[in-house]
């Protein structure tokens with residue numbers, strides 16, 4: 299089945315489902331079985347980061363690859379992958395088994411911070427100054443409604459969207475905002491990974 303795009307629209311709200319590869323009717327038992335195959339979802343209050351860590355800590359696959367694997371961790375898309383690895387200066391090519399536990403804890407904590415902001419704003423925000431502005435209340439996340447399912451219900455923001463800028467995402471060839479060296483790009487797990495080879499050395 300190809301990629302499904304679904305748009306749910308009302309006169310004032312639009313919700314887009316993008317990139318889903320399967321869309322089918324399921325019984326509650328089938329839904330439970332699907333969820334059981336997924337890694338913890340940072341947007342769920344009951345998510346257990348240790349479940350993801352147990353898989354990461356023994357894996358020879360790179361952390362950038364693992365972050366895109368829904369069986370390891372649910373819901374982290376390509377933008378967050380590149381951006382959180384940069385935020386923590388983590389080498390994206392390090393095998394999961396070489397990642398330090400405290401690095402994983404920091405990445406997880408960051409996802410718990412960033413992903414709800416993204417859902418509420420309907421916009422991925424990763425740059426520290428913008429995150430700080432959101433948290434300081436310069437931009438009111440509660441002004442942007444979310445649907446009861448937790449899926450973001452996008453609408454034109456009355457405050458105007460934040461400037462769309464990232465540390466590394468889609469900035470290949472441009473200067474790293476921190477060190478000035480060129481941002482790199484490579485295909486990892488079927489999607490383009492962006493990173494700074496000079497800044498991102500941690501494991």
Ligand SMILES: [Zn+2]
Nearest residue numbers: 474477494497
């Ligand atoms: Zn850099």
